[in-house]
Amino acid sequence: MNLECNQVWEHISGYLDKQLDADLLAAVKKHLESCEVCSAVLDSTRNILVLTADDRTYELPVGYSNRLHARLEAVIKTRSG
Amino acid sequence: MNTAAKTMELALIARVLAGESELFHELIRPYERLVYVTIFAILKNETEAEDGAQETMISAFRNLKSFRGEAKFSTWLVTIAMNEARKRLRKVKTAAENSLDESTGQGDGDFTPAVLTDWREIPLEALERKELKEKLRESVAMLPEKYREVFVLRDIEELNQEETAAALGINVTLVKVRLHRARMMLQKLLVPYLKSQAPAREGFFRRWFQ
Numbered sequence: 001m002n003l004e005c006n007q008v009w010e011h012i013s014g015y016l017d018k019q020l021d022a023d024l025l026a027a028v029k030k031h032l033e034s035c036e037v038c039s040a041v042l043d044s045t046r047n048i049l050v051l052t053a054d055d056r057t058y059e060l061p062v063g064y065s066n067r068l069h070a071r072l073e074a075v076i077k078t079r080s081g
Numbered sequence: 082m083n084t085a086a087k088t089m090e091l092a093l094i095a096r097v098l099a100g101e102s103e104l105f106h107e108l109i110r111p112y113e114r115l116v117y118v119t120i121f122a123i124l125k126n127e128t129e130a131e132d133g134a135q136e137t138m139i140s141a142f143r144n145l146k147s148f149r150g151e152a153k154f155s156t157w158l159v160t161i162a163m164n165e166a167r168k169r170l171r172k173v174k175t176a177a178e179n180s181l182d183e184s185t186g187q188g189d190g191d192f193t194p195a196v197l198t199d200w201r202e203i204p205l206e207a208l209e210r211k212e213l214k215e216k217l218r219e220s221v222a223m224l225p226e227k228y229r230e231v232f233v234l235r236d237i238e239e240l241n242q243e244e245t246a247a248a249l250g251i252n253v254t255l256v257k258v259r260l261h262r263a264r265m266m267l268q269k270l271l272v273p274y275l276k277s278q279a280p281a282r283e284g285f286f287r288r289w290f291q
Contacts, residue, residue, distance in 0.1 A: 013261035044275050045268045048217065052236045057214045058118045061127055064134075065113055069106055071135045075142060076102045 001027040008038045012045055082153070090154055098146055105142050112155055115238055116162045122233040123166040124173065125222035133169055137162045152247060159240065159248045163230065170226065213274050220270040228263035235260050 001023065008031050014020045015028055032039050051057055082090070090108070097104050109116075116137050121130035140161050141148075148157050221229060221237075234245040235256070246253045 009265070010261075013257070013264050016264075019257075041268065044272050045264055047275055048264070048267050048271055049236055051214065051217055052221075053239065054214075057217060058121060058237060060114060060117055061131060064117060064131060067131070068113060068135055068138060072106060072109075072138055072142065075139050076105060079102060079142075 003027050003031045005031075005035060005038055008032070008035070009041060012042055015042070016046060016049065082155075087153075091150055094145065094148065094154065102142075105145075108154075109138055109141065109158070112158050115155060116158055119159060119162045119233055119238060120166040120169075122218070122221055122237050123163075123226075123229060124169055125218060126173070129169050129173070133165045134162070137165045140165070153244065156240070156244045156248050159234065159238065159244075163234075163248060167226075213271075216271060216274045217267075220267050223270065224263055224266055228259050228266065231256055231259040232263035232267070236264070 008028055011020055011024065011028050015025070020028060032042060093104055093108050097108060113134070117130055117134040120133040120137070121127065124130055124133070137158065141158055144161075148154065221232060224232060230249055231245060234240045234248055235242070240248065242253050242256050246256045249256070
């Protein structure tokens with residue numbers, strides 16, 4: 001099966017999540033080998049996801065945990081007291 | 082979470098419900114980050130996110146008896162956090178929400194990614210990673226809400242499809258469709274800033290390579 005670029009774009013997410021069935025996966029891979037544009041779309045999307053999953057992208061505020069537990073403690077005390 | 086850890090967690094929940102309220106601190110400790118980041122990624126406001134995270138945990142404490150063991154505790158917490166974020170979003174309702182036109186595509190699968198012709202070129206002024214992260218946070222916050230929610234749970238919190246579907250009350254197919262669209266919107270928004278990024282190393286982030 002031969003895919004056009006716009007057909008490949010529809011499957012970028014499925015490709016990254018390893019959810020394409022064997023035939024489709026083979027077709028997407030074949031297209032990617034010869035298409036620099038689609039490879040770039042794939043690479044850039046993947047880079048975004050790598051960056052997204054990086055813990056340093058979303059950081060907790062300093063003291064967050066302490067403040068959270070202090071507030072919880074007040075609620076818990078009120079309830080059991 | 083493995084079965085043993087889940088059993089321990091259920092035991093902890095039972096003890097909290099039986100009156101050992103202090104143990105609630107231990108129960109939620111593994112999920113502090115999950116709850117904060119979920120709300121922050123939706124709202125992109127530290128103060129609101131922190132307050133929302135506190136309210137989420139308080140609500141979880143007060144309603145713990147309504148937790149049903151068949152769902153994962155983390156998914157249950159995420160559901161509360163998501164509702165808290167939505168409630169706050171209604172109040173803030175940023176202009177950014179409307180900045181991306183949802184109506185351009187007829188179907189959810191219809192999109193055009195940013196196509197780079199100069200992908201291999203490294204620009205003279207490379208953006209600092211710090212700035213790129215900020216751009217990413219901004220762009221996530223700009224996504225239309227229904228796409229943003231799925232993206233936050235799947236790609237930031239790394240919940241699986243079923244958990245995401247359960248937390249949002251939608252089906253798995255919709256999760257897939259919205260996630261794909263969210264990713265493509267982000268790709269389009271971020272590509273101008275990504276050009277300076279070398280492709281990530283295989284092995285280090287194995288999840289994204291096959």
